[in-house]
Every structure is written in structure tokens, then in C-alpha cells.
Amino acid sequence: MDDYECPRCKTTKYRHPSLKLMVNVCGHSLCENCVELLFARGSGSCPECETPLRRSNFRIQQFEDTLVEKEVDIRKRILRDYNKKESDFDTLNEYNDYLEEIETIVFNLMYNTDVEETKLQIEQYKKDNQAVIKKNKSKLSQDENYIDAMLEEEEQQRLDRRRQALEEEKKEKVAKRKHKEDLIDELMFSDLPADHIMATHTAKVPQAAMDGHRAGAATFSSGIRVGVVTSGFLPIPKKDEGEVYHHTELLLTTLGPPAPNEEDIVTAGYMNHVRSEEDKERAGGYTFKLACVRALQDAMQGLFFTPEPHTSLEQEESYNDVA
Amino acid sequence: MFATSTQVKHWIFSSPDELHKCRELANSKFSESHGGAQSHFLQVNEERMLCRHFENVMKEFCVKFQPPMPRNTIATSFAYFKRFFLHNSVMNYHPKHIMLTAVYLACKTEEFNISVAQYVANLPGKREKAADLVLSNELLLMGKLNYQLTVHHPWRPLEGFLIDMKTRLDISDKTVEGFRKGAEDFLDGSLLSEVSLLFPPSHIALAAVVYSAQKQGIQLTSYISDILLASADDAQKGKVLGAVKEVIAVVGNVDRLQRDKVKQIEKKLEICRNQNNNPESSAFKKRKDRELKDDDRRREQKYARQAAQEKREQAQVCGIVDVSK
Numbered sequence: 001m002d003d004y005e006c007p008r009c010k011t012t013k014y015r016h017p018s019l020k021l022m023v024n025v026c027g028h029s030l031c032e033n034c035v036e037l038l039f040a041r042g043s044g045s046c047p048e049c050e051t052p053l054r055r056s057n058f059r060i061q062q063f064e065d066t067l068v069e070k071e072v073d074i075r076k077r078i079l080r081d082y083n084k085k086e087s088d089f090d091t092l093n094e095y096n097d098y099l100e101e102i103e104t105i106v107f108n109l110m111y112n113t114d115v116e117e118t119k120l121q122i123e124q125y126k127k128d129n130q131a132v133i134k135k136n137k138s139k140l141s142q143d144e145n146y147i148d149a150m151l152e153e154e155e156q157q158r159l160d161r162r163r164q165a166l167e168e169e170k171k172e173k174v175a176k177r178k179h180k181e182d183l184i185d186e187l188m189f190s191d192l193p194a195d196h197i198m199a200t201h202t203a204k205v206p207q208a209a210m211d212g213h214r215a216g217a218a219t220f221s222s223g224i225r226v227g228v229v230t231s232g233f234l235p236i237p238k239k240d241e242g243e244v245y246h247h248t249e250l251l252l253t254t255l256g257p258p259a260p261n262e263e264d265i266v267t268a269g270y271m272n273h274v275r276s277e278e279d280k281e282r283a284g285g286y287t288f289k290l291a292c293v294r295a296l297q298d299a300m301q302g303l304f305f306t307p308e309p310h311t312s313l314e315q316e317e318s319y320n321d322v323a
Numbered sequence: 324m325f326a327t328s329t330q331v332k333h334w335i336f337s338s339p340d341e342l343h344k345c346r347e348l349a350n351s352k353f354s355e356s357h358g359g360a361q362s363h364f365l366q367v368n369e370e371r372m373l374c375r376h377f378e379n380v381m382k383e384f385c386v387k388f389q390p391p392m393p394r395n396t397i398a399t400s401f402a403y404f405k406r407f408f409l410h411n412s413v414m415n416y417h418p419k420h421i422m423l424t425a426v427y428l429a430c431k432t433e434e435f436n437i438s439v440a441q442y443v444a445n446l447p448g449k450r451e452k453a454a455d456l457v458l459s460n461e462l463l464l465m466g467k468l469n470y471q472l473t474v475h476h477p478w479r480p481l482e483g484f485l486i487d488m489k490t491r492l493d494i495s496d497k498t499v500e501g502f503r504k505g506a507e508d509f510l511d512g513s514l515l516s517e518v519s520l521l522f523p524p525s526h527i528a529l530a531a532v533v534y535s536a537q538k539q540g541i542q543l544t545s546y547i548s549d550i551l552l553a554s555a556d557d558a559q560k561g562k563v564l565g566a567v568k569e570v571i572a573v574v575g576n577v578d579r580l581q582r583d584k585v586k587q588i589e590k591k592l593e594i595c596r597n598q599n600n601n602p603e604s605s606a607f608k609k610r611k612d613r614e615l616k617d618d619d620r621r622r623e624q625k626y627a628r629q630a631a632q633e634k635r636e637q638a639q640v641c642g643i644v645d646v647s648k
Contacts, residue, residue, distance in 0.1 A: 270490045299484045
């Protein structure tokens with residue numbers, strides 16, 4: 001999607017980041033600037049297919065494939081007239097035939113096959129079904145009414161919930177104050193030791209808090225209920241974890257006698273025979289021990305190694321001969 | 324870690340015989356692929372002599388190299404050169420080219436940072452041609468080495484033995500430092516022998532110290548058996564001492580090459596070498612041309628295939644049935 005370009009002025013998204021492609025009913029795209037330039041008078045013809053177009057019908061291209069844009073356009077136009085419902089038909093087969101007819105029309109217009117015939121067909125249909133079309137147009141608005149009602153209901157619920165929350169908060173405050181007063185009263189008049197009274201009171205508080213905390217259920221217009229767990233517990237998925245990991249020390253093979261490590265270097269006095277590092281070197285993280293240990297390890301390694309005869313004298317080829 | 328390296332696994336052989344067999348195999352492979360053994364082909368020992376000659380040339384080249392080359396780099400280039408001609412015949416790849424490539428590759432792997440331009444500035448003759456040659460052979464060399472490019476050398480072990488002796492042996496630091504010069508010369512000389520293909524670097528380093536000490540009349544046998552290998556059993560001690568003696572013998576037995584014989588072999592090589600790998604031959608040019616053309620053709624075919632595939636996929640996605648077909 002990043003590298004689309006205007007077919008007329010060849011501007012690309014790369015060169016002009018805010019480039020917006022527009023399409024009209026014919027399904028050929030043009031960039032915003034070209035539209036402004038070509039349709040300065042409000043109408044003109046498409047530079048590619050010469051279809052007469054209005055400027056007001058240009059809209060921003062949403063799909064990369066302009067064919068899809070064209071189809072969306074055509075479908076919208078066709079469905080304005082072909083607006084029968086399933087209930088307008090006697091059998092399911094008839095309804096399906098009707099739907100297929102729509103698809104055929106859309107397809108024909110999209111690929112410009114039998115355009116004239118199709119147009120005639122649409123005209124004919126319009127004439128024959130005028131009454132039904134008009135009736136169904138008003139029916140559509142019923143759907144809209146329904147959606148409006150749903151939205152209103154949702155708003156109402158939201159307000160309800162808010163009021164409830166406020167009330168609860170108030171109640172909690174009152175309870176807290178009362179609890180405090182009770183405590184003071186008891187401390188003033190009771191014979192029990194103060195520690196004991198304090199303990200019983202603090203135990204009461206979390207319980208009260210629990211009571212006040214109720215899960216608020218909410219219903220969204222999509223029908224999904226949020227905030228309530230409906231079906232108990234989900235089974236905990238069992239995972240096959242395999243065998244338990246046991247750590248084993250890594251084996252260091254040196255093929256030689258044991259070499260001194262960094263501590264031995266200091267205790268056995270190796271450092272007396274090595275140049276110690278300068279300040280400059282220490283800044284880089286170097287210590288004389290590193291070099292000393294490495295030299296000694298390298299010296300000891302492989303001392304016990306005796307080469308075995310190779311099983312195959314031929315080299316395993318990982319490389320194909322060019323010649 | 325030397326003990327787990329590819330050097331231990333693949334590049335240390337049990338005896339000079341085994342090395343010889345490897346070379347024989349490479350030689351016979353070449354003659355098989357070029358119409359059976361013929362009298363004008365090089366024999367294995369002739370190939371070896373030529374390799375040794377170029378090892379000498381390589382050493383001279385490395386020593387004179389500007390900026391001066393570290394010893395590790397030199398030793399690595401020797402290792403690459405030797406390893407390469409274990410499994411490849413001189414008649415197939417000219418040792419002169421492999422030598423230059425080996426040194427260049429070693430400069431890279433041993434982090435002796437140098438550009439091709441700088442590198443070929445050390446060569447007489449046409450520089451662009453040399454650079455071209457080195458670069459075109461580089462991948463071949465790496466491939467033939469099975470990309471096993473890390474090589475362990477005796478220099479650091481030598482340092483380790485010197486430190487160890489100063490610390491654990493009852494001997495003055497000055498005496499030990501006295502061994503250094505002789506040991507380093509020994510190691511330099513060892514490059515011209517096959518010792519690096521037969522022994523681990525620690526044996527070679529130990530042999531260098533022992534050899535150098537012997538020259539000054541000091542025996543290190545007790546150091547080896549009582550201090551260095553105190554934890555080992557007698558059989559192991561015997562093995563190490565034997566290996567040290569062997570290393571000294573192998574390095575000491577490097578004989579001088581006869582100039583006139585080498586010249587003869589070089590002439591012979593010009594006749595029997597694989598012309599496909601000779602950049603001056605017409606066969607080589609033809610091959611390169613063919614490869615280029617093949618490449619072009621393959622690329623074109625690939626693009627055509629891709630385009631057709633894309634078209635088909637697009638048609639499938641859109642559900643368009645091509646009416647013309």
C-alpha cells in the first residue's frame with residue numbers, strides 16, 4: 001500500500017507522503033491534486049475511460065484494488081433499488097434467485113459486459129416493482145429506529161450504573177463514620193482491654209468492605225454481558241511439562257593436565273613473572289591475570305592428545321567444485 | 324578452546340604416512356578426472372616439492388610484508404596453505420595463487436586489518452590482476468577448508484611454558500628468558516615442516532623450549548615429568564616426551580630444496596595444469612564467459628517464471644477467467 005502512485009501525474013506516496021487517491025464510479029483512481037485540476041468546473045471526463053464524472057462523486061480510495069472500489073459503488077447503487085427482503089418471497093429458492101440476479105448485475109457492470117442490456121433490465125425492474133421499492137425504503141428506516149432505541153437504552157443503563165456507584169460510595173462513607181464512632185464509644189465505656197477491642201474492630205472492617213463490593217453487570221448493544229462470570233470455572237489446561245530438568249556440571253575437556261585458574265595465579269606466585277597491567281589497560285577491563293591464565297591454559301591443553309588415524313582420508317565436501 | 328576445536332577433529336593426522344596418503348588420493352582424483360594417469364602429470368612427491376618451494380616463497384613474502392605481519396598471521400597462512408594441498412592437487416590449483424589467497428585470508432581471520440589495495444601493493448607486477456585473482460580465489464579456499472578457519476598456534480603455549488617454568492622451576496628468570504630466542508627461531512623454522520599437521524600446538528611449543536634449553540646445555544626432562552605432568556601416569560609422561568623428541572626430529576629434518584629440480588617441475592606443471600583454473604588460458608576465459616551467460620539466462624528464466632506465477636495467482640484471487648484462452 002505504501003508505494004501506490006497517481007496514474008496521471010505519477011506522484012508516489014514516497015515523494016508526497018500526504019498523497020490521497022480518489023476514485024469515482026468508473027473505478028479509476030486519481031490523486032487529489034489531479035482531481036482539483038481536471039474537475040475545476042465541477043464535471044469532466046475520466047482521463048482513462050472517458051466516462052463523464054462529477055467532482056462531487058469523488059471519494060477517498062479505501063482499497064488498494066480500484067476494482068473493489070468500483071464494485072462497492074455499483075453495489076450501493078443497485079441495492080438502493082433492489083431492496084426486497086426475504087419476507088417478500090414465498091420460497092427460499094425464489095429469494096436465492098433474486099440474490100443471484102443482483103450479483104449478476106453487479107458483475108456485469110463491474111467488468112463492462114452487456115452494460116446496455118443490464119441497464120435495461122434494471123429499468124424494467126424499477127418500473128415493475130415501484131410500489132415494493134418504495135415500501136421497503138421506509139422499512140429500512142425501521143431498522144434505524146431500532147438501533148436508535150438500543151443506543152438510548154444503553155445510555156440509560158450507563159446513567160443508572162453511575163447513580164448506583166455514587167450511592168454506594170455515600171453508604172460506605174456513612175458506615176465508616178459509624179464504625180469509627182462505635183470504636184470510640186466502646187473504648188470509652190467498655191471494661192475490656194483496649195488491644196482486644198482494636199483487634200475485633202479491625203477484623204470487622206474487611207468483611208464490611210467485601211459486602212459493599214458487588215460486581216456490576218453491564219450489557220452492551222452487541223449482547224455481550226461484561227463484568228459477570230457466567231459459567232463457573234474454566235478447566236485449568238493441563239500442560240505436558242516433560243521431564244524435570246536436572247542441572248549437570250558442564251564438562252571441560254582440556255586433553256591435558258589441569259591448568260591453574262585465576263586464584264591459583266595469585267597464590268602460586270605466577271604474577272611475579274608477568275608484567276602487570278597499566279592504568280590505561282585496566283580502564284578497558286584488562287588484567288594481567290587474563291593473559292597469564294590463557295597462556296598457561298593454552299600451554300597445558302592438548303598435551304595428552306595423540307592423534308588417531310582418520311577413518312576416511314577424503315575430505316567431507318561441503319563445497320561443490322567449480323571446475 | 325583447542326581441545327574442542329576443528330583443528331583437533333579434522334586437521335591433526337597420526338603420521339606422515341597418512342598425510343602422504345591424503346595427497347596421493349588428491350593426485351589420483353585429478354588424474355582420474357583428466358583422462359587417467361598420464362606420463363606428463365606430476366607425481367605426488369613432485370607436487371610436494373613444489374608446495375615446499377612455495378612455502379619458502381610465502382615465508383619470504385610474509386617477512387618482507389609491509390606493514391610488518393604478526394607471527395600468528397604468518398602461521399595461519401601456512402596452515403591454510405598446507406591444509407588446502409592435503410586434499411587438492413597442485414595441478415588443479417596453482418600453488419602461487421593459493422599462497423597469495425591464503426595469506427590474504429589469514430590477514431582477515433587473524434584480524435590483521437589490511438585492504439586489498441594495501442595487500443597487492445606488496446606484490447610486483449600488475450596489481451589489479453593480482454587483486455582480482457586473490458578475491459576470486461578467496462571463497463574457493465574457504466570452501467575447500469570447510470570453513471574451518473580458526474587455527475591454534477604454538478606461540479601462546481610457548482609464553483605459557485616460559486611463565487610456568489619461571490614460577491615452578493627452580494631456575495632464574497634470566498635463564499628462562501634465554502630460552503626465548505632459540506624457541507622462537509625453532510617455531511619459525513617449524514613452519515616449513517609438516518609438524519603443525521601432526522602435533523597439537525602445545526607439543527610443538529614444549530619441543531621448542533626443550534630444544535632451546537638443550538642448546539644451552541640444560542635438560543628439561545625432569546621439569547616435564549615431575550612438575551608439568553606431576554598428575555599424569557608414566558605412560559602419558561612417556562608419550563609426551565616421545566612426542567617432543569619427534570617434533571624436534573621432524574623440524575630438524577627439513578632438507579634444502581634443489582633449485583634446478585623445482586624449476587623443472589614448474590615447467591612441467593605449465594603443461595599439465597588444469598587450464599580451466601588458469602586465468603591466462605583461453606579455456607578459463609571461455610568458462611567465465613559461459614558462466615556469465617548461464618547466469619544471465621538463469622536469471623531471465625527465473626524472472627519469467629516468477630512473472631507467470633504472479634499473473635496466475637492474481638487471476639486466481641480476482642476470479643478472472645481469461646477469455647482469450
